Amino acid sequence: MEGDLNMGRHVVLVEDEPNIIEAIRFLLTRDGWTVDSHSDGRDAVEVIKAADPDLVILDLMLPGKSGMEIIKDLREEEALSNLPVLMLTARGQARDRDMAEKAGVSRFMTKPFSNTEVLAAVRDLHAQANQG
Amino acid sequence: MARDTLTGSRIRERRLFLDLRQAALARQVGISASYLNLIEHNRRRIGGKLLVDIAKALGVEPSMLTEGAEVALISALREAAADSGKPVAELDHADEFAGRFPGWAEVLAGEHRRVASLERTVQVLSDRLTHDPDLAASLHEVLSTAAAIRSTASILAETGELEQEWRDRFHRNLNEDSRRLAESSKSLVNFLDQSNTGSVRRGVPQEEVEAFFTAYDYHFSALEQGQTSPEDLVAGASELQSDTARSTALGALQQYQADAEKMPLAELARSLSRGFDPAGLAAEFNCDLSQVLRRLAALPEDVLGQASGLVICDASGAVLLRKPIAGFALPRFGASCPLWPLYAALARPMVPVRRQVVQHGRHAVGFECLAVAWPQTPPDFDRDPVYRAVMLILPLAELPATPLAVGSSCRVCAGQDCAARREPSILDEEF
Numbered sequence: 001m002e003g004d005l006n007m008g009r010h011v012v013l014v015e016d017e018p019n020i021i022e023a024i025r026f027l028l029t030r031d032g033w034t035v036d037s038h039s040d041g042r043d044a045v046e047v048i049k050a051a052d053p054d055l056v057i058l059d060l061m062l063p064g065k066s067g068m069e070i071i072k073d074l075r076e077e078e079a080l081s082n083l084p085v086l087m088l089t090a091r092g093q094a095r096d097r098d099m100a101e102k103a104g105v106s107r108f109m110t111k112p113f114s115n116t117e118v119l120a121a122v123r124d125l126h127a128q129a130n131q132g
Numbered sequence: 133m134a135r136d137t138l139t140g141s142r143i144r145e146r147r148l149f150l151d152l153r154q155a156a157l158a159r160q161v162g163i164s165a166s167y168l169n170l171i172e173h174n175r176r177r178i179g180g181k182l183l184v185d186i187a188k189a190l191g192v193e194p195s196m197l198t199e200g201a202e203v204a205l206i207s208a209l210r211e212a213a214a215d216s217g218k219p220v221a222e223l224d225h226a227d228e229f230a231g232r233f234p235g236w237a238e239v240l241a242g243e244h245r246r247v248a249s250l251e252r253t254v255q256v257l258s259d260r261l262t263h264d265p266d267l268a269a270s271l272h273e274v275l276s277t278a279a280a281i282r283s284t285a286s287i288l289a290e291t292g293e294l295e296q297e298w299r300d301r302f303h304r305n306l307n308e309d310s311r312r313l314a315e316s317s318k319s320l321v322n323f324l325d326q327s328n329t330g331s332v333r334r335g336v337p338q339e340e341v342e343a344f345f346t347a348y349d350y351h352f353s354a355l356e357q358g359q360t361s362p363e364d365l366v367a368g369a370s371e372l373q374s375d376t377a378r379s380t381a382l383g384a385l386q387q388y389q390a391d392a393e394k395m396p397l398a399e400l401a402r403s404l405s406r407g408f409d410p411a412g413l414a415a416e417f418n419c420d421l422s423q424v425l426r427r428l429a430a431l432p433e434d435v436l437g438q439a440s441g442l443v444i445c446d447a448s449g450a451v452l453l454r455k456p457i458a459g460f461a462l463p464r465f466g467a468s469c470p471l472w473p474l475y476a477a478l479a480r481p482m483v484p485v486r487r488q489v490v491q492h493g494r495h496a497v498g499f500e501c502l503a504v505a506w507p508q509t510p511p512d513f514d515r516d517p518v519y520r521a522v523m524l525i526l527p528l529a530e531l532p533a534t535p536l537a538v539g540s541s542c543r544v545c546a547g548q549d550c551a552a553r554r555e556p557s558i559l560d561e562e563f
Contacts (some may be wrong), residue, residue: 017276019305023152023283026298029279030291090275115286 041065060089138231208241340377441525459497461540474523477503488532
């Protein structure tokens, strides 16, 4: 089972929508992940650094600091430069996707997303990181 | 072929439109079908009583048959041809086309009007999507709630054995989110409806000020006649909802009042009747050119003798007041085109700038722009002056031979290889 491979894995979910947090937490917990969530953009980089997760799920529009700024700051940290980051956003234009990818986002997903897509992306990113 | 020689074609067109046989019409007006056939093929001139009888039988005014399509229709066809950007060899035959095929000509002119209207809509929407924080937040709220609902509903539907506690929690979330989605969708629709009707949108002071000035058509008769004050006008303006908008409008009205006192309407109208000479007006009324340009834009169209637009900016280039004019697009949000003569004037304070311009993608209309920057602050040895600039925009009867091509704002400008471009245009990326 793929979930078993993920046992003990740790994800930080930076998202300000409580019911999205709840749904993703349920989904990933069942898949064997430990999920920490955080809702404020301002200190998100510090929270991620302190948590040292295997993967980050990051919303683009956050209070205090945008997901785009957060990813840029993360990529400047040597220890976090290869951390898989899945970005969730309501802005799905090609331009936004391009900007996110240039900033260092590993995968880009537009809202409203399906649970299957999120789960597949998380598993895929984790597998790629482990292979690398 | 001259328009008045196409009377026969118009008769034929109208008769066919009414599904009337040639012989029947000929009989009705007392001529032979073969003679009517010659008339309809423009091989016999027609006038007098016969024309009146035929027009009556066809249910139109005789002038409709002799003059054919309205001048506006022909003008619209020429605009459509010019806007296509391609040399149209038959441009001189627009009236013949309109005369022979009035239905098709109307379709073409209608489509051209529609394209122009859609261009305006695209510009307004793209500006708003790019720069309007309220709209972006509203859309984000709707999509985030939809994402939460989709994810939660999917868990409920697809998870076989779900503990009662989780099930209850997700049902509760679903209920909350669906209510939020209903509310945020309604807010979004209200928000868009407000802007579609041109009414005021809260939180955008410049739009509130523009709505206020538009309500008075940029001319405040009662203020000029001393029957009211800027303060009273602002206090009674339902369009001005924010403090920023009220303060901006008050400043603009006080300036308006000072300009009007310097150049009273009746005297100014008399001067204008002798010719249009802004520099001459400045000398005559002993005021500076910026006052003249602002004052001219505040005149009713019948006094000025033409429509006018106006833009006033501060030293940073931020637009403080604008009066739109058809054919010259002014961005609703964000920075304007740096090539506007307004900014050339700002770079050379006190030096009048006159340029004939066209906007990219809107080659149907040319404009003469008169601009000047004036010191907003009194002279001071120890401080640099702070300037403002004004630009009066006047439509030209004909396209200038060598106009300055400008845009509205970079985001929606189709201009290529522009040294002044600040950011890429979405017209390249998405359209």
